[in-house]
Amino acid sequence: MRCALIGNPSVGKSLIFNQLTGLGVEVSNYPGTTVELMSGTLCFERTALSIVDLPGIYSIDGGSAEEELVRTHLLTDPPDMLVVVLDATRMERNLYLLLQVIEYAIPTLVVLNMIDEAAAQGIVIDRQRLSSLLGLPVIETAASLGKNIGEIIPTLLSEGRTTTFSVPYAPQIQAAVRSLERFYGAERLPALQALQGIGASAELIEGARTIAAEIEARDHITPQQIIAANRHLAARQIAGEVVGSQEPDRRFSADRLLTRLMPGIPILLAVLLSMLFIVFTLGSFLEEAIVETFTLYVIDPFMALGLPPLAESLGQAALLAIVAGLGIAFPFVLIFYILLSIVEDTGYLTRAAFLADRAMHGLGLHGGAIIPMVMAFGCNVPAVMAASQMRTGRERTIAAFLITMVPCSARTVIITGIVAAFVGIWAALSIYAIVLVLILITGLLLARHIPGGQYGMILEMAPLRRPDPVLVLKKSWTRIGEFLFIAMPLLLVGSVILGALDYYGVTDAFAAMVAPISEGVLGLPSYAATALLFGILRKEMAFETLAVLAGTADLGAVMTGIQLYTFAVISVLFVPCISTIAVLWRQMGARVTIAVSAYTIMLGFLIGALIHLIAG
Numbered sequence: 001m002r003c004a005l006i007g008n009p010s011v012g013k014s015l016i017f018n019q020l021t022g023l024g025v026e027v028s029n030y031p032g033t034t035v036e037l038m039s040g041t042l043c044f045e046r047t048a049l050s051i052v053d054l055p056g057i058y059s060i061d062g063g064s065a066e067e068e069l070v071r072t073h074l075l076t077d078p079p080d081m082l083v084v085v086l087d088a089t090r091m092e093r094n095l096y097l098l099l100q101v102i103e104y105a106i107p108t109l110v111v112l113n114m115i116d117e118a119a120a121q122g123i124v125i126d127r128q129r130l131s132s133l134l135g136l137p138v139i140e141t142a143a144s145l146g147k148n149i150g151e152i153i154p155t156l157l158s159e160g161r162t163t164t165f166s167v168p169y170a171p172q173i174q175a176a177v178r179s180l181e182r183f184y185g186a187e188r189l190p191a192l193q194a195l196q197g198i199g200a201s202a203e204l205i206e207g208a209r210t211i212a213a214e215i216e217a218r219d220h221i222t223p224q225q226i227i228a229a230n231r232h233l234a235a236r237q238i239a240g241e242v243v244g245s246q247e248p249d250r251r252f253s254a255d256r257l258l259t260r261l262m263p264g265i266p267i268l269l270a271v272l273l274s275m276l277f278i279v280f281t282l283g284s285f286l287e288e289a290i291v292e293t294f295t296l297y298v299i300d301p302f303m304a305l306g307l308p309p310l311a312e313s314l315g316q317a318a319l320l321a322i323v324a325g326l327g328i329a330f331p332f333v334l335i336f337y338i339l340l341s342i343v344e345d346t347g348y349l350t351r352a353a354f355l356a357d358r359a360m361h362g363l364g365l366h367g368g369a370i371i372p373m374v375m376a377f378g379c380n381v382p383a384v385m386a387a388s389q390m391r392t393g394r395e396r397t398i399a400a401f402l403i404t405m406v407p408c409s410a411r412t413v414i415i416t417g418i419v420a421a422f423v424g425i426w427a428a429l430s431i432y433a434i435v436l437v438l439i440l441i442t443g444l445l446l447a448r449h450i451p452g453g454q455y456g457m458i459l460e461m462a463p464l465r466r467p468d469p470v471l472v473l474k475k476s477w478t479r480i481g482e483f484l485f486i487a488m489p490l491l492l493v494g495s496v497i498l499g500a501l502d503y504y505g506v507t508d509a510f511a512a513m514v515a516p517i518s519e520g521v522l523g524l525p526s527y528a529a530t531a532l533l534f535g536i537l538r539k540e541m542a543f544e545t546l547a548v549l550a551g552t553a554d555l556g557a558v559m560t561g562i563q564l565y566t567f568a569v570i571s572v573l574f575v576p577c578i579s580t581i582a583v584l585w586r587q588m589g590a591r592v593t594i595a596v597s598a599y600t601i602m603l604g605f606l607i608g609a610l611i612h613l614i615a616g
């Protein structure tokens with residue numbers, strides 16, 4: 001099934017197209033932005049629908065490049081259905097085009113866009129009346145607010161039809177059309193076009209020219225001018241019947257503030273930053289409290305039991321997993337989910353997604369991914385869980401890769417504890433820059449190479465409202481349950497396995513085995529490899545283990561700045577921590593988890609080796 005968007009310049013076609021298909025077409029407040037055919041696909045109730053964004057035109061019978069393009073498209077390769085987009089603030093001019101388009105007899109839906117702008121200007125349109133005059137379905141939208149965009153495709157498919165209206169042309173035009181039909185066996189539309197000097201059949205045009213010359217000689221006006229005048233009159237009459245006025249809508253509309261680039265983007269940034277700040281500070285506070293209490297009352301007493309070494313090792317690994325899960329991931333998960341439920345229930349999430357949509361498309365994601373992506377700076381675990389709600393496997397995979405690369409708070413501990421403390425603040429910031437660039441590159445590459453279409457996101461803009469605290473807590477709790485009861489057991493198992501490997505000396509053997517790499521290729525002391533391995537358990541354990549193995553907390557005394565920098569970059573990049581791996585496995589499956597782990601290991605070592613090569 002193929003459909004096309006058609007309308008005057010700057011009525012919002014491309015904006016609608018973007019929202020329907022998820023493709024980035026130039027949207028600008030400048031007429032004539034779209035000068036070629038853009039097509040995209042949309043999946044609606046299991047049928048694929050291709051949509052073409054036609055360039056904006058004022059008339060379909062003129063000679064400009066765009067007009068010819070649109071006309072040829074409709075004649076030679078007609079879409080199955082048409083969406084005619086009208087600017088509700090300029091009905092007469094827009095109806096003029098509509099009246100021409102309906103002569104092509106393609107099933108049509110009329111979209112009255114910019115309905116928000118019309119309301120602001122005090123213009124009201126009698127939608128029902130318009131619909132019955134034209135014999136076509138009509139819906140009202142505000143593309144810039146995402147309003148009713150979700151109605152377009154369902155209405156088009158269920159109600160799109162050809163019109164019952166025809167422009168009352170002057171008698172001499174009707175007579176001319178009839179004789180062209182009779183003598184040349186032409187259809188009505190080609191006959192009308194031939195009278196205006198356009199069309200594919202030279203014979204028909206020749207015949208029409210003779211008739212046109214007669215009309216002009218008699219009436220001192222060309223058929224082309226008569227046809228245009230008749231259409232203008234019809235457009236004016238319809239507009240006169242359906243357009244009314246009311247008090248301009250001067251109500252304060254929060255939506256207008258939130259969904260425009262200005263001040264929408266600054267507001268979005270402020271919201272994201274404050275969410276991040278809350279997740280960070282409250283999360284770290286809870287984390288510290290939980291970890292300290294747990295160490296004091298559980299781990300220390302356990303170690304004091306003096307169990308046999310194997311039991312002690314495995315027990316310790318299990319306890320470490322509980323600390324990692326409950327003490328570190330849990331506080332972030334909890335706070336993130338409460339905040340997420342709040343932005344969702346207020347309705348702000350859809351506005352944020354709407355604003356971020358275009359930027360995220362470049363990375364193969366949708367606007368909705370903005371919140372998980374940003375919150376991953378707090379902790380990757382809830383971000384991965386949030387991303388597993390995405391609709392297509394392609395998006396979930398891309399999101400899994402990108403989210404697990406985002407430097408979470410534990411990785412920030414490494415960056416600040418190792419690099420900012422011993423190398424310098426600019427060096428620390430440069431690690432963030434490296435990681436962000438890698439995330440961008442990864443996103444761009446994945447978006448190009450992961451198969452599967454990019455589908456549009458249809459956002460239903462629920463009204464803004466105050467969230468209900470009870471509902472927010474309930475929702476957060478259900479989501480947290482997933483983490484506690486599904487990811488935690490996996491985390492425990494993984495950790496115990498790592499503990500056993502350590503007990504049987506596998507980790508030391510590993511360090512010895514990779515010594516040529518860690519020393520030769522990365523320029524790191526051999527114990528650094530063991531520290532990196534422990535970083536899998538809890539990211540910042542890479543830092544703590546390194547200090548233990550180096551025998552001092554003053555890392556600057558035992559390793560060079562470059563070594564510390566390399567170590568930090570690798571531990572930030574390579575393999576997400578075991579909690580993240582556990583949720584990845586649970587939510588996205590083994591393949592994605594293995595792919596993400598392999599990719600990040602490779603990336604970490606590659607960048608580490610590069611740094612050593614350049615600076616070491």
Ligand SMILES: Nc1nc2c(ncn2[C@@H]2O[C@H](COP(=O)(O)OP(=O)(O)OP(=O)(O)O)[C@@H](O)[C@H]2O)c(=O)[nH]1
Binds near residue numbers: 011016032113114142
């Ligand atoms: N207020 C308001 N502005 C809108 C609406 N829809 C689109 N716009 C704005 O109108 C401008 C034109 O939108 P486009 O989507 O580029 O229009 P177009 O029809 O593709 O234009 P051409 O490609 O030039 O034919 C942009 O600045 C949009 O943000 C709407 O419903 N309300």
Ligand SMILES: [Mg+2]
Binds near residue numbers: 013015027033056
């Ligand atoms: Mg456009």
